[in-house]
Amino acid sequence: MGVVALMVAGAGGITGLRLYPVANPVEAITLIGDVGAGAYLARASGCIACHTNVEGGGLPLAGGAGFETQFGTVYAANLTTDPEFGIGDWSIEDFAKAVRQGLTPDDVPYYPVFTYAFYQDFSDQQIADLWVAFQTVAPVNEPVPITDLAFPFSERDGLKLWRAAFLHAPRTTPVSGQSDIWNRGRALVEGATHCAACHTERNIAGGRKVYTGRMEGNDVLPGGFKAPAITSTALVASGWDVDSLSYALQTGIMPSGDTFGGGMGEVVQMGTRFMTQEDRIAMATYLMDQSDE
Amino acid sequence: MKFRTFTFAASIAVLATTAVAHKGATGVLLERMNGMLAMGKATKAIAPMMRGLEDYDADRTTDYAAVLQTHSGDAMLALFPEGMNAAPSVAKDVIWTNWEDFSVLSSQLETYAMALGLAAQNGLGDAGASDGSMMDGDMADMMGGAVVEEKTLQTLASLSVSTLFAQSAQVCSACHTKFRAED
Structure with missing residues (x-):
């Protein structure tokens, strides 16, 4: 009886978390992006480094590199313009939400191996720059391996609790008096x-x-x-x-x-x-x- | 007198450090670790000049290039016979399963060393400039998609010494990233 009660409570908790909203509204971004500035920011931000499976001979930004954490292995996503396995069917607003909020277009949290926490202050212009730079990447019609984490870490909605506890604002605000x-x-x-x-x-x-x-x-x-x-x-x-x-x-x-x-x-x-x-x-x-x- | 005393003390310190770092290494293991150490010491000694902190001296560049050339290319490969990778070696076993990439990097270092020797009289150039191959507005390259063309020795030798030094160090780092276990 106790076990059943726990299971019901657990299921209820997961459902509750699934329904719990974490996304902030994303305003339409109509700024014109600069490909050069976006490519530079993508390099600086580690997009190419993490989303290219160099060891496996993968194509640039096609993802697939595994990050072996103590919770299991998380695989970098395909960020090419492929509409099936990449981000080819995303809008710039989807992209902005992923980069600044760490959420999929359906508001499911990404694992924090993705360093979106540091990108929270990216401006609309920076997002527009990144977006047009990513549009120059040829599509790669290949899936990446499915992230392999054990329960409860396999439940991405549980990350909503993680975010509440450990997602901090980046320390990027300029300090007056400094050069x-x-x-x-x-x-x-x-x-x-x-x-x-x-x-x-x-x-x-x-x-x-x-x-x-x-x-x-x-x-x-x-x-x-x-x-x-x-x-x-x-x-x-x-x-x-x-x-x-x-x-x-x-x-x-x-x-x-x-x-x-x-x-x-x-x-x-x-x-x-x-x-x-x-x-x-x-x-x-x-x-x-x-x-x- | 003070300088000689300091030099002697420094030499003892380096030898002691070598002994600790390479404790237990013998034969080909010791030889390759000493080779790496020789390149590291030479790089440390010349880096301030390459960064523009000291007056440029073409002869020092020539000597440095000779050190790199001595320890790269086939000479380096010869010190990595398959199966010779016991402690205290920090080489990754992937060297022998990906020998082609390891060979390419070793060969690249030798080419850069030769180019540095040829370019020594070209002058230092802008010590802080980017490596020249990546910041030329090629977006495909910035987004990771450019086709990397192998540069000929003659092409490389036309570059400035600072650029060649930076790029040769990047080859070292690329090799360490892929083939050296970190502490």
Whole structure:
């Protein structure tokens, strides 16, 4: 009897969660996008890095790369213009909701392996730029593997509770009194390039410890990767300065003369080396002086 | 006198670090780890010049290129015989299941090394510029869809030293990303 009651309560809970609305209204976006700006933002934001199965020889943005987490394996989505398996039948408003709110067109939450939390402040213009850039990607008519998580993590509606507890606003708001370059770096580091996604420790539920472990590193990343602490103090202790750090984001060269491998190698190879020198310097300027950390 | 004392102390420190890092390595394992260490040390020494923090010296570039060339291409491949991957090696086994990609990266590094040697007299160029191949407005490339063309030695040798240095480091990083286990 007790078991039946629990099952009924559980089913009722899931149904309740399914009906619980989390989407914010999406206004129509009529701005004209800039393909170049969108492609640049896509690079900086890691879209190509995560949604291209390099190891498996996959086509760009066709998804399929697996992220092995402690909860199971999540596969990156096909973001090409294919209408069947990609985002070819989406509207720009669907796209905006996915990027800024982490929700499918049907308002189902994405798993937080997708770093939408950092994109919440993207402007309508940035969304329009990204959108037109993604329209240039040739369709790839291939499905990606089905995400393989055990119950209860397989219930995406349960993520609504997760979002209520662990979805934080990005720290991208400019700080008065800081230089333009510092604020530009803050917008990139805390937003698009989402450094904290890997470099911040996570709790047992996979939420970032934004108050106690921010930028303090993470030894348990998908794929067995580890990310070191990148607080300003830790970076100074490891021999970094603005010049060497910005140069590393271009070349991968560390102060020791070694070059990045692992996850950071991917970040540079697939992302930051495509950025402008000014933006890499801005990122380094902010990282070396996270004065409000 | 102080400089010599410092140099001696630094040498001891490097040797000690090497001993710790390569503890237990013998034979071909030790040889390849020392090869990687030699390239890392040379890169560390010349990086400030390549970043424009020190006066440019073409002879240093030539010497650096020679170090890279010595440890890349077929010379590198010869140090990765199949089955030789016991601790403390940090090589991933995927090297031997994806030997073609590993060989391409090793060959690319050798080509960049040769190009650096040829380009040494070209001058440093803009140390902070992007790598030149990706920020030229090619949207297909920015969105990941460009066809990567293999560059000839002569084409590479016409580039600035800073560009070649940056791109050679990117080859190192690409190889480490794919084929080296991280701590």
